[in-house]
Amino acid sequence: MKWWSALLYAAAWTQATGQVPYERIVDAPKEPGSWLTYSGNYLGQRFSPLTELTPANVAGLRVKWAHQYAERLQVSPLVADGVMYVTGPNTAAALDVRTGRELWSWRRPIPKDYQNIGFGRVNRGAAILDDRLFVATLDCYLVALDIKSGLERWTAKVEDYKPGYSMTLAPLAIRGKVVVGVSGGEAGIRGFVDAYDSKTGQRAWRFWTIPGQGEPGNETWQGESWKTGGGSTWVTGSYDPELNLVYWGVGNPGPDWNGDARKGDNLYTCSLVALDGNTGALRWHFQFTPHDSHDWDAAHVPVLFDAEVRGQKRKLIANANRNAFYYVLDRTNGEFVAGKAYARQTWSKGLDDRGHAIAIPGTEPSTEGTLLWPNLNGGTVWFSPSYSPQTGLFYVAVREIGSIYYKREANYKPGTFFAGGGETMAPGTEEAGFIRALEATSGQMRWEFPLTSAPWAGVLSTAGGLVFGGSNEGNVFALDAKTGKPLWDFQTGGAVGANPVSFIVDGRQYVAFAASRVLYVFGL
Amino acid sequence: MALLWLAAGALAQTEAPPDQDSGKKIFESQCALCHGQTGTGGRGPSLHRPKLDKAPDDDALRKAISDGIAPEMPGAWQLNPREVASVALYVRSLGKVPPEVLPGDPSRGAQVYDAKGCAGCHMNAGKGEGFGPELTSIGARRSGAHLRQTLIKPAATLPDGFLYVAAVTTAGQTVRGIRVNEDAFTIQLKDALGRFHSFRKAELKELRRLRGESPMPSFENSLTAAELDDLVAYLASLKGKS
Numbered sequence: 001m002k003w004w005s006a007l008l009y010a011a012a013w014t015q016a017t018g019q020v021p022y023e024r025i026v027d028a029p030k031e032p033g034s035w036l037t038y039s040g041n042y043l044g045q046r047f048s049p050l051t052e053l054t055p056a057n058v059a060g061l062r063v064k065w066a067h068q069y070a071e072r073l074q075v076s077p078l079v080a081d082g083v084m085y086v087t088g089p090n091t092a093a094a095l096d097v098r099t100g101r102e103l104w105s106w107r108r109p110i111p112k113d114y115q116n117i118g119f120g121r122v123n124r125g126a127a128i129l130d131d132r133l134f135v136a137t138l139d140c141y142l143v144a145l146d147i148k149s150g151l152e153r154w155t156a157k158v159e160d161y162k163p164g165y166s167m168t169l170a171p172l173a174i175r176g177k178v179v180v181g182v183s184g185g186e187a188g189i190r191g192f193v194d195a196y197d198s199k200t201g202q203r204a205w206r207f208w209t210i211p212g213q214g215e216p217g218n219e220t221w222q223g224e225s226w227k228t229g230g231g232s233t234w235v236t237g238s239y240d241p242e243l244n245l246v247y248w249g250v251g252n253p254g255p256d257w258n259g260d261a262r263k264g265d266n267l268y269t270c271s272l273v274a275l276d277g278n279t280g281a282l283r284w285h286f287q288f289t290p291h292d293s294h295d296w297d298a299a300h301v302p303v304l305f306d307a308e309v310r311g312q313k314r315k316l317i318a319n320a321n322r323n324a325f326y327y328v329l330d331r332t333n334g335e336f337v338a339g340k341a342y343a344r345q346t347w348s349k350g351l352d353d354r355g356h357a358i359a360i361p362g363t364e365p366s367t368e369g370t371l372l373w374p375n376l377n378g379g380t381v382w383f384s385p386s387y388s389p390q391t392g393l394f395y396v397a398v399r400e401i402g403s404i405y406y407k408r409e410a411n412y413k414p415g416t417f418f419a420g421g422g423e424t425m426a427p428g429t430e431e432a433g434f435i436r437a438l439e440a441t442s443g444q445m446r447w448e449f450p451l452t453s454a455p456w457a458g459v460l461s462t463a464g465g466l467v468f469g470g471s472n473e474g475n476v477f478a479l480d481a482k483t484g485k486p487l488w489d490f491q492t493g494g495a496v497g498a499n500p501v502s503f504i505v506d507g508r509q510y511v512a513f514a515a516s517r518v519l520y521v522f523g524l
Numbered sequence: 525m526a527l528l529w530l531a532a533g534a535l536a537q538t539e540a541p542p543d544q545d546s547g548k549k550i551f552e553s554q555c556a557l558c559h560g561q562t563g564t565g566g567r568g569p570s571l572h573r574p575k576l577d578k579a580p581d582d583d584a585l586r587k588a589i590s591d592g593i594a595p596e597m598p599g600a601w602q603l604n605p606r607e608v609a610s611v612a613l614y615v616r617s618l619g620k621v622p623p624e625v626l627p628g629d630p631s632r633g634a635q636v637y638d639a640k641g642c643a644g645c646h647m648n649a650g651k652g653e654g655f656g657p658e659l660t661s662i663g664a665r666r667s668g669a670h671l672r673q674t675l676i677k678p679a680a681t682l683p684d685g686f687l688y689v690a691a692v693t694t695a696g697q698t699v700r701g702i703r704v705n706e707d708a709f710t711i712q713l714k715d716a717l718g719r720f721h722s723f724r725k726a727e728l729k730e731l732r733r734l735r736g737e738s739p740m741p742s743f744e745n746s747l748t749a750a751e752l753d754d755l756v757a758y759l760a761s762l763k764g765k766s
Contacts, residue, residue, distance in 0.1 A: 368553050408604065422601060427557055451708045473707030486726070489709045 019131040019147070020080050022175040026241045032463075033504030035079040038125050038170040039384060040460075040501065043304035044238030044247075046386040047461050048502035052509035053524070054464040058478045058488045061522045064510060065100035073514035076125040076170065076384070076458075076499040078133075083147070084503075084512070085133055086519060087123040087170075092135045094150060097505050100521065104150035106135075106143075114139050117164050117417055118186030124236070124382075124498075125170030127178060129198050134178045136167035142180055142196055154201035158182065163414040164189050170236045174246065174277050177204050181233025185251040185297065188418035191231035193248050193273070195280060205280030209233060209250045209268050217267035225262035228412045230254030231269045235299040235382045240315075240331060244277040247304070247317060247331065251297040255410035256376075257365040258293070258420025265290040270298045272319060274334060284334035288321045289357065293364050294347070294405060294423075295376040296322040303387045303394065307441050309337055318440055320385055320396040322378025323347070326443035327355055340443040342436060343379030344400045347372050365405035365421050375403035376423050383458035384499045386467065387440055391481050394440040395467050399433055399454035402426035435459060435469050437484060447484035458499035460511070468511055470496025476513045476520070492520055542606050547614030550607055554600060563618040565667025567681070568597065572621040577664050577763065585612045596665070596684065626668045626757045628750070633758025636751045640743065645716070648762065655702070655718055656740060657683060661764035668760045675752060678740035688737045689713055691723050692730040699723075702739065 020036055028034070028041045032049035039046045053061070071088045078085040083103060084095040093105040110121070116138065127134040132153060133145045139161045144153040158180060159165035164187025172179040177195040185191070191209040196202065209231035211217035218226055232251035239246050250273060253259070253266040270289040273282055289296050303318045309328075317331035324345035328337040336355030341348075348357040363372055377399055385396040403423040410420030425431070433451035438444065449469075457470030466487070467479045476496055477489040494516025502511045510523045552561060558568030565571070578593050579585035590608045592599030600608065637643070643652030648659045662671070674681045687703040691713060699721050701713030711731065713721045716739060725731060747755065 424598065424601075449708075452706050471708050475708050477708065486709065491707070491710075 020128045021130055022173075025129070025173065034081070035077065035501045035503045036128060037078070038076055038127065038172065038236045039238065039301055042174075042239040042241055043387075044301045044384075045303060045305065045389075046301070046384045046458065046499065047388055047463070049463045050502055050504065050509045051462070051464045053462060053466055053478075053502075053511070055466065055480050055487055057524060058464075058466055060524050061478070061488050061490070061511070062524070063490070064505070064521045064523045066521070067095060067100040067519045069517045069519070072120070072122065072497070072517055073519060074122040074124050074168075074498045075514050075519070077501055077512055077519070078126055078128050079501070079503040080128055085126050085128065085147075087126050087135055089121040089123050090137045090139070091123070092126060092133060092145060092150065094147070097503070100519070106145055106150040106152075108137055108139075108141070108143065111139050111161070114161055115164070115415065116166060117184065117415075118419070119166075119168060119183055119234070122168050124168055127171040127173040129173035129178065132198065134171045134173060134198070136169055136171050136180050138166050138168065140165045140167055140182065142167075142171065142178065142201070144178075144198070144201060156196050156201040156203070158194055163187065167234075169234055172236050172239060172246070173198060174239050174241075177277070179237065179246055181235070181237070181248060183232050183234040185230040185232035185234070185254055186256060186417055186419050187415065188228035188230065188254050188412045189232065190227060190229060191233050191251060193233050193237070193246070193275060193280065207273070207275050207280040207282065209273070211267065220264040220267045222261060222263040228254060228418060229262060229266060229269065230256070232297070232299065234297075236301060238302045238304055239277065240304055243315075243332065245283060245331070246275045246277050247302040248273055248275065249298040249300045249302060249319070251299050252292050252295045255418050255420030256293070256295045257405060257422060258407050258410050259291055259364070261410075263291070266292070270296060270323075272298055272302055272317070272329070272334075274331070286327070286329055286334045286336070286355070288319070288325070288327065289323045292323075293407075294323075294372070296378050297381075298322065299382060300380070301384045303385060304331055305387050305389065305440060307392065309441055316441070318387070318394055320380050320394070320438070322374070322381060323357065324374050324379035325351060325357060326394070326438055328441060328443065329355070338442050342396065342438055342443055342445065343398045344373045344432075345379065365407040365423075367407055369404040369406050371402060371404050371426050373402045374399065375401040375425065376405075377401070377454075381456075383456060383497070386459045386461040388461040388481055390463060390465070391437075391461075392440050393437040393446060393461075393481065395435065395437050395459045395461055395481075397433070397455040397457060397459055397469060398436050398448075399431075401431040401454050402429040433471070435467065435479060435484070437467070437481075449479050449484045449486065456495065456497040457513075460500040460502060462502055464509075468500045468502075468513070470498070470500065470513055470515065472496070474515060476500070476515065476522075490520075490522070492516070492518065494518060540606065542609035542613055544610065544613045544617055546607070547610030547612070550603065550611050551614050555611065558597070560667070563615070563621075564624060564669070566670050567666070569665055570624050570667045571615055571618045572623050574619045574623075576615075576619070582612060582616070585615060589615075624668055626753070626760055628753030628755070628757030630754070630758045630761040633754035633756070633761075636747065636755045637758055640746070640755075645740070653718060655714065655716055659759065659762055661762060663760040663762040664764055668756050671759045672752065672756045674740075675742075675747070675755065676744045677742060678738040679736050682736070682738060686738075688734040688739055690730075690732040690734060691721070691728050692732070693723075694727060694729050696729070700739070
């Protein structure tokens with residue numbers, strides 16, 4: 001699509017509705033000048049169909065504007081109808097996308113007794129639907145703001161923050177509903193995925209990630225351990241509008257590093273769950289790490305794509321998991337299709353035919369310490385991977401750190417750490433980081449670009465043939481999507497710990513990155 | 525999800541009082557790597573001292589164990605308060621062991637230091653050059669044995685994160701220096717004359733990471749045994765800008 005037809009498409013919507021209806025998000029690929037949902041499209045691909053920036057001209061990217069904040073940013077901005085929406089911890093703002101000048105801002109005070117147990121005070125973005133912007137807060141409220149004024153339409157209490165529930169993620173808006181998940185896996189919460197009516201703020205459904213007594217899966221927990229079993233849902237999921245399935249990654253079981261009192265597989269922790277969009281009913285699940293004791297959440301953006309596998313067209317879902325394995329599943333039923341390690345790991349012999357990792361004995365945390373790769377943050381973590389339908393490659397920012405895992409006692413007390421140990425970087429080892437391109441259907445590595453340390457920033461691929469990423473050392477950069485060759489870089493002066501996005505301003509392609517406390521916007 | 529692992533220190537306490545024996549076990553598995561199996565020091569200082577500079581009282585010692593001492597000593601955040609207190613008890617017991625006795629004479633060592641040109645690379649109490657690590661308080665951070673080894677075989681005791689690099693430009697010129705900063709696209713070096721060099725990696729013909737190498741020469745053959753003893757004693761006596 002040419003930029004001007006994309007512009008006309010967006011303009012037509014603006015005039016007709018002045019808002020972002022569900023259908024517009026479903027058709028996001030037809031409107032590449034906007035960025036309407038966390039991952040750019042419902043499929044979780046973080047792929048921009050824009051083609052102005054190419055390997056031939058990307059070296060000419062320059063800063064167009066920057067916007068400074070009081071807090072460290074992890075935001076993936078949204079862009080619709082000439083306005084950019086950004087969030088911070090309990091804050092949101094609308095910016096003029098041409099200049100970065102603020103149009104409105106909103107703030108909700110963080111309660112004095114609020115504690116962030118096991119994560120930073122951050123926010124990763126908003127969701128937009130119709131005339132509303134939805135923001136999830138640290139003190140565990142979902143807030144609907146009027147997109148024109150930033151004024152509150154409704155505020156829904158998702159859970160009590162005092163025992164450790166919190167939210168840092170961007171909500172996912174589907175037809176008539178806003179879906180959120182919670183943080184708190186180190187505080188002994190019982191996790192869930194919630195959906196709220198976008199008009200009223202009434203809860204439409206809740207899926208508990210840990211089955212209650214009498215429900216299938218509860219038998220995978222010892223005694224009462226399910227009540228404090230964790231299973232947080234702290235990273236935004238994806239959605240298949242045709243199947244009406246919401247896909248969500250579930251976090252680790254608690255206590256994290258001591259599984260003695262929660263013997264069993266601990267469903268549905270460290271799993272991917274497929275939920276009915278209307279009811280929240282579980283359609284299928286796939287557990288990547290049964291009875292995890294290394295904090296290897298499956299809290300990743302699930303990436304949906306269609307491809308041919310062994311001569312058959314398949315609806316697929318991919319996950320580069322914190323446990324260092326890449327998995328491809330059939331997204332209609334959860335069947336394992338392919339998988340292999342994509343990052344250094346020393347805990348498993350590999351995947352069996354059903355995609356279950358074969359654990360090596362003696363790799364559990366111990367009193368004296370157990371040395372393993374990857375560390376607790378895994379082969380990759382919350383920041384987004386990207387899938388390009390053009391190259392058929394899955395791009396992921398990879399972390400390789402060796403760690404000594406310790407096991408300690410754990411006693412549950414509401415609102416305190418319930419971790420049962422911890423880890424420390426293995427002395428005498430060096431951390432490593434990469435951007436890697438994997439064949440999406442197999443996980444076979446096609447290229448890698450080395451970084452100086454293990455990254456905390458996601459990647460974006462574009463139809464122009466580029467992959468954008470960021471580093472802890474402050475670089476933002478563009479690589480050739482086919483070869484990984486570096487084509488452009490810029491030193492932002494602050495660690496990049498967010499996901500890039502791309503959109504159109506005045507007919508030209510822009511790319512935005514948050515680096516430390518500054519949001520940078522680049523164009524030719 | 526524990527992204528902030530530092531915060532994971534608040535672990536459940538048990539009722540039992542701290543005890544020195546369990547402190548010793550923890551010390552041997554988690555502190556000995558730097559402080560030596562019996563606390564005689566190594567990369568970290570000897571703890572066989574009645575008074576610890578960074579931990580004058582018990583509260584300060586427990587805090588140092590649990591939070592660490594920047595920039596080199598990591599915090600033992602994985603230990604619960606009782607375990608920290610047990611390690612502190614054990615470390616205090618080490619203070620009753622007589623301190624390391626070094627054979628040399630510090631004042632003669634100071635003359636060796638001057639004669640051998642150490643100040644050409646190292647800053648000490650405001651005098652010298654800042655190419656190598658500052659030595660003003662090296663005796664508070666390193667044991668005598670560690671200092672001796674550094675003088676004999678410098679590359680065996682490189683500080684964490686230290687990297688000596690040879691950058692070969694497209695013109696064929698080689699610049700050797702200590703890496704002072706690096707990102708995915710650029711590297712900054714400091715050469716032996718203290719000059720900074722900045723390179724884009726794409727513009728270099730070769731970037732050799734000289735792992736395990738040090739620009740410091742070995743003094744094994746250029747010092748007599750007595751001079752080496754004296755120099756070690758002098759360096760060990762450097763305890764800071766008091």
